[in-house]
Amino acid sequence: MATTGEATTTNKRVILRDYVTGFPKESDLIFNDTTIDLKIPAGSTTVLLKNLYLSCDPYMRIRMGKPDPSTAALAQAYNPGEPIYAFGVSKVIDSGHPDYTIGELIWGVVGWEEYTTFTPTPNSHHFKIQHTDIPLSYYTGLLGMPGMTAYAGFYEICSAKKGETVFVSAASGAVGQLVGQLAKIMGCYVVGSAGSNEKVDLLKKKFGFDEAFNYKEEPDLDAALKRCFPEGIDIYFENVGGNMLDAVLLNMKIHGRVAVCGMISQYNLENQEGVHNLPTVLYKRIRIQGFVVSDYFHKYSEFLDFVLPYLREGKIAYVEDVVEGLENGPSALIGLFHGKNVGKQLILVARD
Amino acid sequence: MATTGEATTTNKRVILRDYVTGFPKESDLIFNDTTIDLKIPAGSTTVLLKNLYLSCDPYMRIRMGKPDPSTAALAQAYNPGEPIYAFGVSKVIDSGHPDYTIGELIWGVVGWEEYTTFTPTPNSHHFKIQHTDIPLSYYTGLLGMPGMTAYAGFYEICSAKKGETVFVSAASGAVGQLVGQLAKIMGCYVVGSAGSNEKVDLLKKKFGFDEAFNYKEEPDLDAALKRCFPEGIDIYFENVGGNMLDAVLLNMKIHGRVAVCGMISQYNLENQEGVHNLPTVLYKRIRIQGFVVSDYFHKYSEFLDFVLPYLREGKIAYVEDVVEGLENGPSALIGLFHGKNVGKQLILVARD
CATH class of the missing domain: 3.40.50.720 (NAD(P)-binding Rossmann-like Domain)
Structure with missing residues (x-):
């Protein structure tokens, strides 16, 4: 249990109940509330994120299965009893790491939870969001x-x-x-x-x-x-x-x-x-x-330079299917495998 | 019927009886003797070949099936009632074409028959054999x-x-x-x-x-x-x-x-x-x-420059499975699909 101090709050999380076989069901994902301290302890290089948008992507199904060497190169299995994780858009709300500042927006891999902590490494793909004239949610999809x-x-x-x-x-x-x-x-x-x-x-x-x-x-x-x-x-x-x-x-x-x-x-x-x-x-x-x-993330800024002008000029269209609330996340994710989404499926967890 | 003159001889041929389904059988191939004039008529650009070695290759099975657009890009179907054809080693015994001289040895596509005529075009893959210190039969395999x-x-x-x-x-x-x-x-x-x-x-x-x-x-x-x-x-x-x-x-x-x-x-x-x-x-x-x-035949001389030194120095080994006589060709070809051959399967039709 985290100690509960002044800066402590509830952190709702989406947990994988057990490895999935066949079509995933909503009941394969369960909720669990923990508490989280919203202040990074002195001396830590951890970054604390508030998650705004979470992405639902088909490859996440591979992570829900039993660990399998043949799929591991693409997607390590989730651990039952722990939060699932995927790409999302988040805001830095505290940071012990010199490269991250409170208020910055990033996209990258985060837990399916309201708040996520991570310790930056050269291989942790977290990209800072520079262009905020575009809807932030787009960084779970077209710009992510x-x-x-x-x-x-x-x-x-x-x-x-x-x-x-x-x-x-x-x-x-x-x-x-x-x-x-x-x-x-x-x-x-x-x-x-x-x-x-x-x-x-x-x-x-x-x-x-x-x-x-x-x-x-x-x-x-x-x-x-x-x-x-x-x-x-x-x-x-x-x-x-x-x-x-x-x-x-x-x-x-x-x-x-x-x-x-x-x-x-x-x-x-x-x-x-x-x-x-x-x-x-x-x-x-x-x-x-x-x-x-x-294998191509090193080309991300080249990609942005390419796609942003088309997007701003309306020459590339983009359709999202946004579900509001982390509590509706499991059904949105499972719906993906039944083709329920129309356009890019994502979850709005918090607006700010 | 060919006219029979002084230079006329029998030409034994191997004919596809009918399109094959399933495993090919020896009886899918029948023999037919025709006669052939061993002199090219004046004014013709045809080349007359005596076939020495014929190659048995797995892709030939594709040619034995009904014409099929999905396989046509690799291998056009044989015509029932006509000789099958494949790669072989042959000797020019008469020629109306300025690029081919009597006595030259070539490898390329020929009929399964004792004598074959062809009219050279830029796309008819016939390669002249320059290196005769190597067994001629190798040009159906390692050097072909x-x-x-x-x-x-x-x-x-x-x-x-x-x-x-x-x-x-x-x-x-x-x-x-x-x-x-x-x-x-x-x-x-x-x-x-x-x-x-x-x-x-x-x-x-x-x-x-x-x-x-x-x-x-x-x-x-x-x-x-x-x-x-x-x-x-x-x-x-x-x-x-x-x-x-x-x-x-x-x-x-x-x-x-x-x-x-x-x-x-x-x-x-x-x-x-x-x-x-x-x-x-x-x-x-x-x-x-x-x-x-x-798609790579333009690299044939580069290939020869590469492989010949290894072969002459004994650093590349090569094993052939030679069957003697065109009459034993069908069983050699069919044997390929039962794994009967040990090494490269070919037919010796004539030594010279």
Whole structure:
């Protein structure tokens, strides 16, 4: 128990009850109130954060499973009984570290709790927020990890050229919506898939995709792709995996590229779906490349320089799905795996 | 019917009876004797070849199936009722083309027949054989298409570095045996798999692989790979596909690379096996890259400059499985898909 002094307050936290198998449920996450001292003790180099926004991202499902060497390179498992953690936007409310000052805004990894302490290291990815003319919440998405993921994936992995054809799955999500717009900026033909007609409308009307389809209403994904890409696909930005990847492989062009950003359809399966069309990789000389955004965080300021002008000029659109209150966090996170969110899912914990 | 004159002779040919489904059988290939005029008519730019050696290669199975847009980029289907064709070593016995002279030796695509005519074009890959201190048969393998495949795949696709760990499947085949030796030359740790203990011995004793295993005697491929690669695999040179690929994916290191050269285990299946561990591509940031040797034929003379000194100094070993007589060609080709060959499978059609 923390000692309770003048500066002590309640800290509501979201705890992983136990390792998850199959689809996560709200009851896999439980609340626990502790108390926290809002003053950093003298001599400590710790930084105390008040969390304002928390990001809900598909990869968090991987962290909810049992520790697994095959996934550890991407995401270390959460510890049952402890708060889960992810990217968020926070305000420094006390600091014993010379690089952090009270009142500064940062985005980076924090606990799912009202207050988080951390001790900065060269590898703790916490970025100071300099541009506050943009909504702070955007730093959980377009201007944070997912935006940087789209940027690194599209420019570093896809090797796109003007006039190429691009397919993006889970295209209305935090990453997909930006990938589609980056592809349009480059002069590509872009098609997206999503799981509702509302999302499909968003892709076409808001994000400027050339074409879009609701994969849940397509009895034959191969046929849907052939309809949208009669000449085939140069680039597939993969967020889904499984059956969608299988259908895409049949429709890739020679020398096509698949940038593997996520495979949300597989994270909740105890036995992952088999992909049957891999010989196509040989026949068509396809490159499939997995990537992880943390390998590209050194390019974050380059990314901001690129994206901020487009955003300020209204040339890049962005849609968020904001849920208010940490107490509604678990349902927002679980909803992600049922496609409930429309746009980037995040939680408003505190306004200031 | 050809007119029969003084220079006319019989031309025995191997014909595809009908499109093949499942494992090919000897009876899928039939013989047909025609006659051929051994003089090129005046004014023609045709070249007449006498075929000396014919190559049996796994990709030929793809050509035996029904025409399929998904495989066409690698291999156009053979026409039932016509001779099959593949790489071979031949002697020019008459020529109407200024670039070809009687007596010259070439390797390139020819029919499975005793005599073949062709009209040179810039895209007809026929290479003149300059180095005849090496057995001519080697130009169906080590010094021909399979050797060039190993060279392009290993140096262009694998991005290997000294000290990395390399796994080669179907490792005693025409391509695999050279890949393993190229990897050893680079200072890598190399393990190969093959389908008999005789082949495994060859890998270790003749080709200098660090380790090798008989996949047919391993109840658990994952365990076999973990035994050989306790720290994981940096590079997988893929000749097999299916279950082997699935097991390899579990054992790849972060930033591992899979060079897809062939998937022989899948060519005879009506329903290709599902590969279940593709999310590993994301977790471990793996690159899977298919490639086709014809994209690299412009590097053939560079390849020869590289490989010939090693071969002449005995620093690269090479094992062939030679069957004598075109009449034994079908059984040699079909045997390839049952792993009957030990080393590079080829057919001696004529010695001179």
